Amino acid sequence: MNLLTFFGLVLKSSLFSTGGMGNVAGLHDDLLPRGWATEREFAESLAVGQVSPGPNGLWVVSFGYLLGGLRGALLALAAICLPPLLVLFVERLYRRVRDHPAVEGFMRGLALAVVGIFFVVLIGLLRGGGGPGVQSALIVLASLGLGITRRVPVFLIIGLAALAGVLLR
Numbered sequence: 812m813n814l815l816t817f818f819g820l821v822l823k824s825s826l827f828s829t830g831g832m833g834n835v836a837g838l839h840d841d842l843l844p845r846g847w848a849t850e851r852e853f854a855e856s857l858a859v860g861q862v863s864p865g866p867n868g869l870w871v872v873s874f875g876y877l878l879g880g881l882r883g884a885l886l887a888l889a890a891i892c893l894p895p896l897l898v899l900f901v902e903r904l905y906r907r908v909r910d911h912p913a914v915e916g917f918m919r920g921l922a923l924a925v926v927g928i929f930f931v932v933l934i935g936l937l938r939g940g941g942g943p944g945v946q947s948a949l950i951v952l953a954s955l956g957l958g959i960t961r962r963v964p965v966f967l968i969i970g971l972a973a974l975a976g977v978l979l980r
Contacts, residue, residue: 812847814879814886821871821890831867832857834891838874852877946979 824837835857842848856877860870868891875887908914933951954972957963 812878812883814882817842817847817875817879817883818886818890821875821887822893825871825891825894832870834868834871838871842878848874848878946976950975950979 820841821834821838824834824841828834828837835853838848839853843850852874856870856874859873860867863869863873871887871891872884875883875885877883879886905914909918936947950972953975954968957968957971958965
């Protein structure tokens with residue numbers, strides 16, 4: 812096993828996951844086909860991560876140890892620590908330049924792009940069920956109404972919309 816490639820794969824998996832156990836699937840898909848890890852090693856490292864104190868994402872350190880000894884564990888630890896440090900660096904940089912007109916314009920453009928993508932996904936979801944039905948439209952309107960008030964937490968709106976979708980089917 813090439814430890815530098817292992818570091819790169821763990822870093823990639825950590826960058827594109829949401830934390831905790833989010834990198835399991837990516838690492839599984841990257842390492843098993845290469846023959847660098849077995850199902851048993853995944854299971855053992857996940858078990859160690861679950862019974863050990865601390866964040867669930869540290870299972871990767873035991874996984875690195877199983878695959879590459881102390882060097883593998885240290886590389887895995889560095890790879891899972893770099894993404895949060897990168898976020899902190901970007902946030903600190905943003906604090907310094909956020910009032911610059913170019914940065915403000917970029918953020919406005921980014922916000923508009925996110926809204927545009929949201930509407931594309933929303934239309935796709937509404938079409939996915941055989942066309943937008945009355946129930947789907949009611950859920951969208953109710954969610955939009957609750958969201959505009961800014962008094963109901965987003966996670967609660969999502970949960971209520973999911974519950975309404977299940978009950979109205």
